[in-house]
Amino acid sequence: MRLRLVLAVLSLPALAQAAAEPPLSSLTLVGPPAIVFKAGRDACDGADVPDASARAFRDATGAVALFGMHYRNRALRGPDLDRLKLDCKVVLDSGEKADPALYDDRSWITATWTEDGTAIAALVHHEYQANEHPGRCTAKGYEACWYNTITAAASTDGGRSFLRTTPPAVAMAAPFRQEVGQGRHRGFFNPSNVFADGRFRYVFVSTTGWDRPGDQEAGVCLFRTATPADPASWRAWTGTGFTAAFPDPYRTKAAAKGTETCKPVAPFPTPVGAVVRHRGTGAFVAVFMAKKGDMAKKGDGPAGANFPESGFYWTSSRDLLSWDVPRLLVAGTTLYDDPCAAAGGLIAYPSLLDPRAEGRNFDDVGDTAILTYVTLKTEGCTITSDRDLLRRPVAIKVWP
Template sequence: MIATIAFAAGMTLGGLVGWNPPVAATEVTVSGSEKVIFDSDVSGCDNHHLPDSPARAFRNAQGKMVMFAPNFQNRAFVGYGFNSLKPDCDSRFMAAGKASPDLLDDRTWLQAIYTNDGQNVYALGSASFMPYRHDMPCKDRTKRTDCWINGLVTLKSTNGGKTFDYLGSPPHHAPFPPPKPYRDDRKRAPSYVTVTNIISWQNYLYAIVWRRADNWEESRNCLVRAPANDPSRWDVWNGTEFEEAASLTDAGWSVRQTECARVGPVGVSSIRGLVRDEASNTFITVYLHRIRKKDQPDVSGFFYSTSSDLKNWSAPKLLYAQPLRRDADEGEPFVAYPSIIDDDSMDRLYGTVDDQASLVFVRLMPKPYKDRWRVSRQLVRVPITIKED
């Protein structure tokens, strides 16, 4: 048996195939004031130490909480809970910065973590290639992200997450490579972009990934799983059953082109966090969203949905109203990258919650700097209460 792990697959923009009315009556509310875990201007290791992904945590073999909310330098925070977390300035992993889109070895963000012993740690990373970084052509480019292509790659650590290496040599480290080859005349490339944290449930590992299409209508969130005792195979939910998406061989990941079904409420883009409430056995997702109502102001911020089976989800419910990027005027702060973490969870992956947990997110704060804007960042948590409605 190959002791390995990969993470996540297929997400969707838009509605849910087989979407039903709310199926899990769980209420999540903010129950306290914000606390800053990390401020890049105060305790950043350097000017590049900027939280740029949802927070992910695991408990290592020494019982310490190791949390990532990384940019491509993949630094961590270490402590025994939120109140004692300290930034570690060492980079846990950095991609090679190669100017080859087919290799997916330019920049990588650790976005999902799995371990069953705290020593051997596996991660799924979001691996991006942006041609502007390498002075490569992109037809009709107007912004840096044009012609950006993305896949999900696997990594492994044998020292408790202190350092990671690819699981397989590029490009065979990717169980979820881009669905179509890179082209410099396609500004929006189909891609696997992001992945939630991994949760363990009924002998499987589950995650939700965002599968971006070249249009909004076909983009979607997708549910994936792997056997908990043999995570060398990942399956995707196709709307009827789970079918194989990728398997690990001696040469690396062997990938099948499979189409996943949409999961999640209608109109929601990438789901960022996933936990299970132990008391009710209800799953909770969190994401950025905006509700528009006729003749009323828009409501934007962090929303959540609930489910009893990971396939059928409730409609979006407001958790914490906050300005998103499109809401903020020049120079005004905005938020991104939400997750839910219960720092006293008994689960080594922090994939379960009880009635008290925290919404963790990033606040981006533009500040004038010479003739441009410099954006500092805070990693923030706010207490939440979870109860059966």
């Protein structure tokens, strides 16, 4: 998942508060990094590299499964977050099939949700890489032919295996087929973790936007559902409500006019790494990466910012729609920077996990948590497969 997209971020939804507020919280590094997974030491085969933000859940026995690897999907497993080891069993493979309507080219498990630890719903970042399939792309190169969709898979055995449905279950797709708009990457990308608020489950998903139908703006959109096991039930925030659906364009016909679009939420210039809810106050905390010079425009509220330095940033919110000014947590050259300028390595894919989370899906935190992220070695201008998954302790303080 060689993510190089930079999204244009638009103003906050109309529900955002008009007056600026002070930051809700503080997030502070309180210890050095430690290695969770090292590709050259812990891999089962050459496909095992961390390539997405970490997602974890407790299964029905209380054991932990953590996803965030490559498109030959395996999980790290252990009795808790502190003792994880890669399980060599492939739980969801990628078929690399040429027919885009099958949604089985290259797939990454990028978000999970479970109520009981046995039945697991997964959102899957699916890349149709048309450049790899002769005659499927008029352009050349990976990004020019990259068509992305969020599909779904399900497990009935606590995440030991995942199955796709026939026909494929599509949760979020652009309203056109892969041959449309070639020349740049298109579609929906990189879900955050799924997280709860009351009876609903939410996820942030990125899009590069499109002109027709619907004139979708690029940015990060907020989706919700009351039934994560039903991929068709996800609806996106439009600025007035959660009503926009993005079904499979190979099995539905999008209207040329009147198609609903999602309203991007500021201040995120790139995909959201993770969102967690502070147990003591109910405030949400999000982490993401940005490169120096990225712009998060001011909307109707306080969330505008220029990013003065590359690295991991965080922000907090009470309502998921208005977020306070992002602050730097870890400085470093990110996956969105020029790899030619990286001094030997990049950082990417931040997430937050609390080993003492009360929820089965690790979507809540107390006053301490673990920042997980990936380091990627570079050789000249090439990003290599020499990658480590790291963890680093953080302290969290949220003001009432």
